Each structure stands twice: as C-alpha cells, then as structure tokens.
Amino acid sequence: MDIAILGGTGPQGKGLGYRFALAGHDVRIGSRKADRAASAAEELRPRLPDPGLLHAGTNAEVVDGADIVLLSVPYEGQVDLLLDIRELLAGQVLISCVNPLGFDKQGPYALEVPEGSAAEQAAQALPDTTVVAGFHHLSAPGLLEDGPLHDESVLVCGDDEDAKATVIELAAATAARGGVDAGALRNAKQIEAMTAVLIAVNKAYKAQSGIAIAGL
Ligand SMILES: NC(=O)c1ccc[n+]([C@@H]2O[C@H](COP(=O)([O-])OP(=O)(O)OC[C@H]3O[C@@H](n4cnc5c(N)ncnc54)[C@H](OP(=O)(O)O)[C@@H]3O)[C@@H](O)[C@H]2O)c1
Numbered sequence: 354m355d356i357a358i359l360g361g362t363g364p365q366g367k368g369l370g371y372r373f374a375l376a377g378h379d380v381r382i383g384s385r386k387a388d389r390a391a392s393a394a395e396e397l398r399p400r401l402p403d404p405g406l407l408h409a410g411t412n413a414e415v416v417d418g419a420d421i422v423l424l425s426v427p428y429e430g431q432v433d434l435l436l437d438i439r440e441l442l443a444g445q446v447l448i449s450c451v452n453p454l455g456f457d458k459q460g461p462y463a464l465e466v467p468e469g470s471a472a473e474q475a476a477q478a479l480p481d482t483t484v485v486a487g488f489h490h491l492s493a494p495g496l497l498e499d500g501p502l503h504d505e506s507v508l509v510c511g512d513d514e515d516a517k518a519t520v521i522e523l524a525a526a527t528a529a530r531g532g533v534d535a536g537a538l539r540n541a542k543q544i545e546a547m548t549a550v551l552i553a554v555n556k557a558y559k560a561q562s563g564i565a566i567a568g569l
Contacts, residue, residue, distance in 0.1 A: 360426035368496025376526030
C-alpha cells in the first residue's frame with residue numbers, strides 16, 4: 354500500500370512509518386513543512402533494506418493519491434489540520450492513532466472529548482472520509498527499535514467493515530499478534546483512554562507496556 358502519514362515527523366509517525374516501510378509498503382512522511390518531512394525520511398532511510406519506499410512532502414502533498422492516510426498529530430491540533438485538507442481527504446480512509454490525554458500531578462488521564470473520542474471528532478470533521486481507529490497502544494520508542502514487537506495486539510475499531518479489515522491487515526506489519534477487530538468507532542473512547550493506563554504502568558515499572566488480547 355501507499356501510506357501517507359500526517360505528522361509523520363513525530364516519534365509515532367516515524368515509528369509506524371518505519372514499520373510499514375520495513376514490511377514493504379510505500380510510506381509518505383507528511384509535515385506542515387516540507388523540509389521537516391524530508392529530514393525525517395532521511396533519518397529513517399539508512400535503516401531500511403529498500404530506502405526508496407520512503408517519500409516526503411507537506412501534509413497536503415502526501416495525501417494526494419495515497420491508498421490510506423494515518424493521522425499522527427497531537428489531539429489539540431487535529432481538527433484545524435483536518436479541516437485545512439478536508440477536500441483532499443474526501444473518499445479516503447483515515448486511521449487515527451490519536452490519544453487525547455492530559456497530565457497532572459497524579460499522572461496521565463483521558464481528556465473528555467465532546468464527540469466521544471478523538472477518532473469520532475475526526476469523523477465529524479470529515480463527513481466524506483472513512484475514519485478507523487488503531488495503533489494507539491504501540492509506543493513510539495518500541496516501534497523505532499529494531500526487531501519485531503512480539504507481544505502486542507493492535508486494537509482496531511471502525512464503522513466501515515472493509516476499511517477496518519484493511520487496517521487490521523496493515524497492523525500485521527507492526528506487531529506480531531496483529532490487528533484485532535474491536536468493534537464500532539464509538540469504542541475508540543475506551544481504546545484511547547486505555548493509553549493513560551499504559552503510560553501509568555510504564556512509569557510505575559520503568560517499562561514499555563502494551564496490550565495483548567488473550568483468548569483469540
Ligand atoms: N508517542 C507515542 O508513543 C504515541 C503512541 C501512540 C499514539 N500516539 C499518538 O500519536 C500522535 C502523534 O504522537 P507523537 O508523539 O508523534 O506527537 P508529536 O511529536 O507531538 O507530534 C507529531 C507531529 O505532529 C505535528 N504537529 C504538532 N502540532 C501540530 C498541530 N498543532 N497541527 C498540526 N500538526 C502538528 C508535528 O509535525 P510538523 O511540525 O512536522 O508538522 C509533529 O512532529 C498523537 O496524537 C499521540 O497521542 C503517540
């Protein structure tokens with residue numbers, strides 16, 4: 354697949370882009386600034402058997418003609434960005450891995466999102482785009498390390514079964530246990546909030562925790 358990553362210059366976008374390209378997908382690193390996208394792609398290329406799979410451009414440039422788009426920007430910035438490129442995203446599948454989280458003295462916590470979840474907020478901003486939620490629990494440092502992620506499952510939820518199946522298939526490129534159908538897009542609220550728990554676990558155990566679904 355040809356995968357565009359909005360905000361692909363951040364650790365999560367770079368980490369997922371690295372894994373997708375390792376699995377043989379074409380990856381387009383997007384940014385608000387073309388030179389930042391080019392630097393991020395340049396950073397990753399030496400680590401890939403086929404550096405030609407990595408491309409770079411502005412967010413608007415990379416979306417054009419992509420098979421699928423990953424949204425990997427902070428929650429606070431997502432609506433403005435999506436509205437800016439709404440027309441380019443029409444008819445496409447957008448994956449949201451956005452975790453709306455806050456941090457205070459007690460640690461990480463899930464923010465209240467009026468639409469239910471960050472993914473549903475993106476879906477409301479983009480009525481002509483199919484939004485699927487996934488990849489919230491794969492941590493950027495783990496994605497950017499070498500070697501497979503043996504333990505993790507990737508919970509994927511969405512209201513379009515074909516789009517969800519595509520993302521579940523794509524998840525196999527990132528984690529050994531692969532993608533798991535986690536139901537309708539409204540379940541993104543629980544999936545996103547669970548990340549606050551994982552970050553608290555990471556802090557308590559100085560670990561890089563993840564989610565694995567038992568019983569499958
Ligand atoms: N880090 C993790 O381990 C992790 C794990 C799971 C999910 N996530 C989720 O993945 C998303 C990205 O995480 P990250 O850690 O990579 O975040 P980040 O470094 O804070 O941001 C990623 C990129 O988004 C762009 N960006 C920043 N503010 C923006 C704004 N207001 N409008 C548009 N673009 C903006 C920046 O790219 P340019 O300046 O180049 O445009 C930045 O490099 C977040 O929603 C996060 O909740 C992160």
